[in-house]
Amino acid sequence: MKKLFISLLTLLTGLSFSQELEKSLLWKISGNGLQQDSFLYGTIHITCDATLDANTIKALEKTEQLYLELDMDEKSMQMQMMKHMMMKDGTKLSTLLNADEFKTVDEFLKKNINMSAKMFDSFKPFIITTMLYPKMIDCPFQSVENELKKVSKEQKEEIFGLETVEDQMKVFDAISYQVQADELVKMAKSDLQKDKDELNKMMKIYQSKDIEGMLKMMDDSDNKITSDNQDVLLNNRNKNWIPVMIKTMKAKPTFFGVGAGHLAGEEGVIKLLRKEGFTVEAVK
Numbered sequence: 434m435k436k437l438f439i440s441l442l443t444l445l446t447g448l449s450f451s452q453e454l455e456k457s458l459l460w461k462i463s464g465n466g467l468q469q470d471s472f473l474y475g476t477i478h479i480t481c482d483a484t485l486d487a488n489t490i491k492a493l494e495k496t497e498q499l500y501l502e503l504d505m506d507e508k509s510m511q512m513q514m515m516k517h518m519m520m521k522d523g524t525k526l527s528t529l530l531n532a533d534e535f536k537t538v539d540e541f542l543k544k545n546i547n548m549s550a551k552m553f554d555s556f557k558p559f560i561i562t563t564m565l566y567p568k569m570i571d572c573p574f575q576s577v578e579n580e581l582k583k584v585s586k587e588q589k590e591e592i593f594g595l596e597t598v599e600d601q602m603k604v605f606d607a608i609s610y611q612v613q614a615d616e617l618v619k620m621a622k623s624d625l626q627k628d629k630d631e632l633n634k635m636m637k638i639y640q641s642k643d644i645e646g647m648l649k650m651m652d653d654s655d656n657k658i659t660s661d662n663q664d665v666l667l668n669n670r671n672k673n674w675i676p677v678m679i680k681t682m683k684a685k686p687t688f689f690g691v692g693a694g695h696l697a698g699e700e701g702v703i704k705l706l707r708k709e710g711f712t713v714e715a716v717k
Contacts, residue, residue, distance in 0.1 A: 454697050456642045457715035459489055462682065464712040469686040471678075472496060473702060473713065475693030476581070477639045479632070481572035483580045488716050490584065496688040499585040500681060501578055503601065504594035517602030518560050520610055525554045526561075529614040541621035557605045558613035559658065568625055569632045581690045593681075595674045595691070607665045612657050644697045651694060668700040675705050 458475040472492040477483075485493075493499070503510070527535050527550075539550035542561070545568055553561050567574050585592055605613065620628055631654065638646045651659050659666065674691070681687050689702075696703050703713050 453645045454703060455715040455717075456644070457717055458639075458642045458644070458693060458696075459492060459716040460696070460703060461492075461714050461716050462706060462711050463714075465710040467682055467711070470495065471682040471687045472689065472716070473696065473706075474581070474688065474690045475644055475696045476501075476577040476690050477636065477693060478576055478578065479566055479570060480575050480577065480636055480639070481570060482640075483575040483577045485577075485580050485584065492716065493581070493584050493588065493688050496590075496686045498590050498681075498685060498687050499581060499592045500595055500678070500687055500689045501581065501592065502595055502691050503598060504592055505578065505582065506592060507594070507598075510598055513598035514602065517599060518557060519555045520557050521606060523555075524610055526550060526556070526558060526614060526617075527554050529558070529611055530618065534618045538617055538621045541624065545625070558610060558617045559605045559608070562613070562617055562620060565620065565625060565628075566632075569629045570636075578690060581688070585688075595677050595689070596670065600670075600673075604665055604670075608658060608662050612661070616656055616658055639693060644693050647694055648697050667695060667698070671695055671700055671702050671705055674702065675709065678702075678706070679709065 460473040462471040462473055472495070474489060474492070526538070530538065535550060542548055542550050542553070546564055550561075582592060631650075635647060635650060638650060654660055678687075678689060691702065695701060698704070706713050
């Protein structure tokens, strides 16, 4: 279930192109009355290599707590996730798709996860999509968030979330169920090949620390879940995080780890923090 949830985070990392920022995943936050520096780090939720570099380890050592998008160790997380997996108002996948499309998805799911689409008829289509994410990489599934958590636990530091499970899951009620279903059909018809190609490309861009490149790639994608819903997936959430980050940083030096797609853009976390008067500098 945790792997599913990490997968779920992946499409929340998206997407609007803006004035370029430096190629860096790690950013130092200072000024505006802060007594000590905090750090912002762009993560990727599915990767073949989640190794943290020396600068990132040093930043974790300098800070006193870790904030991820979610507190993934919260005991009620899986229960909360289950509560929000289903579509509202009795909507079903079998009514969103025609008979041929549903058959295509059914055969696709049987082939890849040994389960029938009938088992997921009431699930939000995007949730079904996330179950296929581990099939998209030809390597053992790794998560940067898990590596950050591991170091923080070794340092005996507390781990918190910038938002709740309910906050994240509500995103996929705001995005048309029909659009989600259509994207699932596209995935099934391509038998994951197009999705594999895109994820491999994204991982390479991430390894090069090109946060603007990630945004541009997502912006150019024909996946309507991401390209048509930037406010819901990114911008609104970024804005909601800023007051939490400010309050947290003023209390104690903090390491923030969020999807790399949240960093760049005019409404990305870096520029939003700068607008609030903080100095945000790339660490290289």
